[in-house]
Structure formats: structure tokens, C-alpha cells
Amino acid sequence: MTDWNEEVDVLVAGSGGGLAGAYTAAREGLSVAVVEATEKFGGTTSFSGGGGVWFPNNPVLRRAGVDDSFEDALTYFRAVVGERTPADLQETYVRKGAEVIEYLERDAAFSFQMFPWPDYFGKAPAARLDGKRHIIPTPLPAAELGAWSEQVRGPLGNDRYGDPAPELLIGGRALVGRFLLGLRKYPDVSLHLNTALVELVTEDGAVVGAIVEHDGERRAIRARKGVLLAAGGFEGNDELRQRYGVPGVARDTMGPWGNQGKALEAGLAAGADTDLMDQAWWSPGLVHPDGRAAFALWFTGGIFVNQAGERFVNESAPYDRLGRDIIEHLNDGSATLPFWMIYDDTEGPVPPIKASNVPMVETQKYVDAGLWRTADTLEELAELIDVPAEALVATVARFNKFAAAGVDDDFCRGDEAYDRAFSNGEPPLTPIVRGPFHAAAFGISDLGTKGGLRTDTAARVLNSAGEPIPGLYAAGNTMAAVSGTVYPGGGNPIGASVLFSHLAALDMTER
Numbered sequence: 001m002t003d004w005n006e007e008v009d010v011l012v013a014g015s016g017g018g019l020a021g022a023y024t025a026a027r028e029g030l031s032v033a034v035v036e037a038t039e040k041f042g043g044t045t046s047f048s049g050g051g052g053v054w055f056p057n058n059p060v061l062r063r064a065g066v067d068d069s070f071e072d073a074l075t076y077f078r079a080v081v082g083e084r085t086p087a088d089l090q091e092t093y094v095r096k097g098a099e100v101i102e103y104l105e106r107d108a109a110f111s112f113q114m115f116p117w118p119d120y121f122g123k124a125p126a127a128r129l130d131g132k133r134h135i136i137p138t139p140l141p142a143a144e145l146g147a148w149s150e151q152v153r154g155p156l157g158n159d160r161y162g163d164p165a166p167e168l169l170i171g172g173r174a175l176v177g178r179f180l181l182g183l184r185k186y187p188d189v190s191l192h193l194n195t196a197l198v199e200l201v202t203e204d205g206a207v208v209g210a211i212v213e214h215d216g217e218r219r220a221i222r223a224r225k226g227v228l229l230a231a232g233g234f235e236g237n238d239e240l241r242q243r244y245g246v247p248g249v250a251r252d253t254m255g256p257w258g259n260q261g262k263a264l265e266a267g268l269a270a271g272a273d274t275d276l277m278d279q280a281w282w283s284p285g286l287v288h289p290d291g292r293a294a295f296a297l298w299f300t301g302g303i304f305v306n307q308a309g310e311r312f313v314n315e316s317a318p319y320d321r322l323g324r325d326i327i328e329h330l331n332d333g334s335a336t337l338p339f340w341m342i343y344d345d346t347e348g349p350v351p352p353i354k355a356s357n358v359p360m361v362e363t364q365k366y367v368d369a370g371l372w373r374t375a376d377t378l379e380e381l382a383e384l385i386d387v388p389a390e391a392l393v394a395t396v397a398r399f400n401k402f403a404a405a406g407v408d409d410d411f412c413r414g415d416e417a418y419d420r421a422f423s424n425g426e427p428p429l430t431p432i433v434r435g436p437f438h439a440a441a442f443g444i445s446d447l448g449t450k451g452g453l454r455t456d457t458a459a460r461v462l463n464s465a466g467e468p469i470p471g472l473y474a475a476g477n478t479m480a481a482v483s484g485t486v487y488p489g490g491g492n493p494i495g496a497s498v499l500f501s502h503l504a505a506l507d508m509t510e511r
Contacts, residue, residue, distance in 0.1 A: 001504075004209065004222040008190070010508055011210055011223035013197035013263045016043030016172075017476045018230025020100070020177035024505035025162055025225075026186035027107075033221055034189070035212050037196035038258035041176055041507055042153035043232050044448050044477065047254055048172030049155075049357065052136040052491035053498060055097030056128075059105060060112045066132045070095050073133060075126040075167050076119060079490055084484030092457040092503070095480045100502050101135070111184035112137035117490040120318035122416035129417040134491045137174040139477045142167050145177045151193065152176050153256060157359040160290075172494065183437055197263050200227060200270045206470035207270055212447025225508040226471045228459075230501050233449030233477035234261025235280065244451065247327050248444050252285055252293040254357070255448045255477075263478050267453045270472060273464045275480035277451035281493055282323025285445030286356055287338055289365040293443030294358035295319065298422045301352035302343035303399055303429035304442065306335040309382060309391035311399065314411040315341075316419040316428045320487035326444055338371075338441035341383050342396065344434040349374055350464040351440040352430070354422065371441040381437045383510075396432050403429035447493065450481035459504035473504035 009030035012022045014032075019041075022032045036043075045051065056073030057066075060249040073092045081090055104110040116131030142149035150165070154173050157163035169177045183189050192214065199211040201220065209222040215364060234240040235253040237260045253259075268274065284304075286291030297319050304326075306312045312335055313325045329335035343352050349363055366372040374383035378396055383387035402408045406427045414420055414427030422428065453461045460468035476497035483492055 002209065002220050002222070003099050003422050005219040006033065007083045007222040007224065009223065009225040010228065010505065011035070011221050012228045012230060013210070014043055014229070014231035014476065014478065016045030016176065016230065016232065017303070017494055018228060018501050019176060019183070020498040021228045021230060021475065021501030021505040023037070023179050024103070024181050024502045025508060026183060026189050028505065028509040030225060030509060031188040032190070033192065035192045035195040035197055037194070037231065037262065038153070038256055039194055039195070040151050040153035041180065041191070042173065044255045045172040046152060046154040046176050047156055047159070047256070048494060049355065049495065050115060050117070050490065051132050051170070051172035051175040052117065053097065053263055053495035054489045054491035055101055055135065055495055056094060056133040058098040058101040058135060060101060060114055060135045061132055064114050068128065068133065072126040076124055076128070077213055079124045079126070080121045080485045080486050080488050085482055089482050093496055093499060096500050096503065100499050103502070107182050110178050112136065113138050114321065118417040118421055119489045120321065120418055120487055122418060131345060131488060136171065137178055140169040140174045140177045140181070142169060145169070145181055148180050149177065149476065152180070156357055158432050159256070160358060163359070175494070186487040196258070196296055197229070197231065197266060200266045200472065202270055207472040212265070222465070222489065223471065225511050226473055226504070227269055228504045229263040229453065229477065229478045230472040230474065230476040230497060231263035231478050232256070232259035233452065235259050235446055235449045246278055246280055247330070248280070248446055251291065252443055252445045253448065254295050254445060259448065264282050264452055267461060267474065267478070269471065271463045271469060272461045272472070273454045274452060274456050276484065278484055279451050279481070280449045281320055281447035281487060282327065283319035283445050283447060284322055284326060285443045286351065286353060287441040287443050288358060288373050289361060289369045289371065293358065293445045294450065295445045295447060296353050296356045298354035299352055299428070300354060300422065301346065301432070302341040303432070305340050305342055305387060305392065305395060307387060309387035310395050311410060314408070314413045316413050318418045318487065323446070330444065332402060337443050341442055342381070342392070342432060343438050343440070344432045345436050345438065346430070346434050349438055351402055351438070365376070373439045376436050385439045400431045400433065403431040448477045450477060450493070452478045452480045454480050455500065457503070458507040459500040462505040473507070475500035475504060
């Protein structure tokens with residue numbers, strides 16, 4: 001028999017999208033304990049610049065007069081995800097997201113606004129090219145959250161460099177802050193920082209609680225209704241990455257340091273089945289002076305070249321699609337790390353990147369680290385980055401012809417709505433003509449792993465026989481992603497985390 005130190009109805013591991021489960025459970029009258037492995041709340045969600053959710057046909061969009069339907073959204077989602085994940089799981093995600101927004105908006109703590117963001121597969125059936133399936137949380141003044149605002153993780157400049165946190169919480173930080181604001185009114189909720197879930201307690205095949213660890217001391221928490229594992233992926237654990245064949249290294253992930261896969265391993269020990277364990281949410285990564293490649297997007301110029309001095313991808317493709325293309329080239333040897341962004345002096349020596357996510361530091365630090373290189377001619381630049389000069393000159397000349405024509409015959413850069421999202425709807429083909437010429441080192445980054453515990457439509461964790469393990473739920477990156485091996489649209493990861501955490505809590509209220 002376990003000697004319980006604390007008893008609650010619901011135990012939630014993780015404080016990103018999992019807070020949706022904690023909030024829902026508390027609002028439905030259950031007692032809740034949230035354990036967060038790190039020193040701050042928010043997880044990977046708090047690093048999201050937009051904090052958006054891909055919830056088609058939700059109330060925010062309907063109020064704005066958006067003409068969409070669940071049927072169209074499901075047509076799109078199924079077209080890009082295919083049969084890689086269960087059809088009923090896909091349908092639950094597409095249809096139920098709007099209900100979460102309806103639920104949350106009945107509480108004044110929550111507010112959302114439309115933020116158009118094109119679907120990532122613009123040529124798929126029923127793709128929304130105007131981006132109107134995406135909403136974000138309304139920014140939240142830190143003063144409204146009070147002292148808790150200092151306990152919300154991020155932004156990345158604060159997390160990595162110690163930059164002051166802004167007085168306005170935006171993006172994922174605003175979403176986390178609003179959940180904390182909503183939880184504050186419920187007295188039967190306890191929040192525990194620096195507390196990791198390390199083991200699940202089972203009785204007769206059912207999960208009845210968990211062992212958590214704080215400052216080296218272990219405590220047992222009984223969960224009468226269930227345990228929700230929403231503690232992120234295992235992107236920060238190189239041993240697990242290697243075990244499951246996830247490309248890249250922990251150093252280059254965007255997930256916070258606490259995403260070590262402990263909750264996932266606890267689920268496995270309890271008999272859970274897994275899926276998509278070699279998958280992650282990918283992106284190209286600008287290499288910073290600390291040696292870490294970090295998610296970057298919104299390129300207003302530049303091309304990527306490999307070790308042969310040749311272009312090899314559509315540089316303006318949605319970041320996950322672009323990341324996957326890069327990984328294919330790394331796997332077959334047609335690209336190596338680092339690969340280089342080539343650009344001219346139109347904007348000076350700083351790469352034409354408007355969203356580096358991790359803030360860029362002083363130019364000289366990149367130069368001193370050998371990450372940004374400059375030469376008067378392309379031939380000289382080629383020598384500096386060790387690629388064939390003739391090939392680089394020819395590559396730039398060919399690209400400049402495409403830029404003049406407005407059509408990329410090699411990689412179709414600009415053919416889809418997302419490609420043009422950062423260039424006022426025009427093809428993102430900026431010629432490279434003004435010297436001196438520059439090169440910036442890039443690697444492969446990720447926004448977290450997306451393989452995890454298999455679940456049903458109520459977020460109940462399944463065993464290898466496809467049967468629910470009583471008392472055990474999963475969401476976010478601890479759950480095998482509903483989107484399978486693709487990234488259908490911005491806000492899909494956070495949306496799935498919020499939705500399935502919410503559904504888990506609703507299921508627990510009925511137990």
C-alpha cells in the first residue's frame with residue numbers, strides 16, 4: 001500500500017497546454033494539483049511567439065464573419081495527415097477546438113483575437129489561404145497577473161540571456177498567464193514548481209497516483225480521478241533522442257531544459273503504447289554564438305546553399321516542411337552542417353531574418369565565432385565557407401534570374417500562400433546583387449518531439465492492445481501527435497495540447 005502525502009482528484013504533470021486540463025477540472029468542481037519540473041510555469045508553450053491555436057470555425061472567427069465549415073477544415077486536415085493517425089482522433093481535433101474556445105470565453109480571464117496565418121499546405125484540398133483558422137490569446141498586462149507573472153517562463157531572450165521580461169505577456173506567455181489567472185479563483189488548486197513526476201502508481205492495472213520529486217525528496221500524490229501527463233516531449237534528452245532515432249541534438253531544441261521525457265517514461269512503465277517516436281516539429285535554425293541552432297523564420301532575402309555551393313530547398317516553405325526537406329538532404333549526404341544562408345548587403349551584415357525567436361546578439365560575436373562571414377565578391381565568400389566558387393557564382397546568378405522573372409523554376413519558392421506571407425503577397429525572391437556578400441551558418445532545430453503515448457479521443461492513454469489504461473491521460477507533446485508526420489497549420493501543437501487536456505479533464509469529471 002502506498003503511503004500518500006497528498007490526495008486530490010486530478011494530478012496534472014506539466015504547466016503549458018496542460019493547464020487547460022487543470023483549469024477545466026477545477027472549474028468542474030474537482031481538486032487539482034499541478035506539478036511542473038522546472039522553476040517556471042509555461043513549458044514550450046510559453047516560448048511561442050504567437051501562442052495561437054488552429055481551431056477552425058471557432059467563435060472568434062465566426063464573430064469576425066469568417067465563412068468556414070468543419071467539413072472543409074476536416075477535408076484539409078485529412079488530406080495532409082492522411083491515415084497516419086486515427087480518423088476519429090483527427091475529427092475530434094478539428095471539430096472540438098471551437099467548443100474549447102466557447103468554454104473558455106465564458107470566463108473573463110480568457111480573451112482571444114483573430115491572427116490570420118495561412119495553412120501550411122496551400123495546395124491541399126480546402127486549404128485556408130487567408131489563414132482564418134488561427135487565433136491567438138489577447139496580450140495580458142503583467143500587472144493583471146501580479147506576482148505570478150514573474151513565474152511564467154520566457155520569452156526566449158529572458159530564458160537564455162537574462163533579458164528583462166516585458167510588462168506585457170504576449171503569445172504563449174499570454175495563454176499560460178490567462179490560464180493561471182483563471183485558476184486563481186479556485187481555492188482547491190495547488191501549483192508546484194521544481195517538482196517532476198517520476199513514477200506512476202498503479203493498482204490492479206489502473207493509475208491511482210504518482211510519485212513526484214522536489215529537491216531530491218520524493219512524495220506520493222493520490223489522484224482519485226486520474227493523472228494527466230502533459231509535460232512536453234523528450235527533446236532535451238539526447239539518450240532518448242538516439243534511442244528513438246530523432247534527428248538533431250538536445251542543444252538545438254527550442255523546448256525548455258525540463259523536457260527530459262520523464263513523464264513519457266513513467267507512462268511506458270505503466271504499460272502505455274507509443275507512436276511517432278522518431279518525429280519532431282522541425283525548423284531551420286540560425287546558429288548563435290553559444291553554439292545552439294535556434295528556430296528562425298520570416299526570411300526577407302537570402303538563399304540556402306549546401307557544401308557544393310548549390311541551392312537545395314525552398315527557403316520560404318513552412319518551417320516544418322523546410323526542416324524535413326533539410327533533414328532528407330542531411331540523411332543522404334547532399335547537405336551537411338552547417339549549411340549557409342547567402343545574402344547581400346541590402347540590409348547590412350545581419351541576416352535578413354525578421355523572426356529569429358532567440359534574439360540576435362551583437363554582430364561581432366557572430367563574426368568572432370565564425371558564424372557570419374563577409375567578402376567583397378562571391379568568389380571570395382565561397383572560399384571563406386569552403387564551397388566551390390564557380391558553383392556559388394552560378395547558383396546566385398541562376399537565382400537572380402528567377403528573382404527577375406518572379407518564378408522559381410527550381411524549388412517553387414513563392415508558389416504557396418505561406419511562402420508569400422512575409423513579402424506582402426509577392427514572390428519572396430530577392431536578388432543577391434549588392435556587395436559585400438555575406439554568409440550565415442544554419443543548422444536544424446526543433447520545437448519539440450511529437451512522438452508519445454497513444455490516446456483515444458478522450459485523451460485516455462492506450463496500452464499495446466488498444467485499451468485505455470484506467471486513470472491515465474496524455475496531451476501535448478507527451479501524447480502522440482494527432483497530426484502524425486506533418487504540421488498542418490500554425491497553432492496545431494498548442495491547439496492539440498489545450499484541447500486534449502480539456503477533454504481529459506471532462507472525462508475525469510465523469511468518472
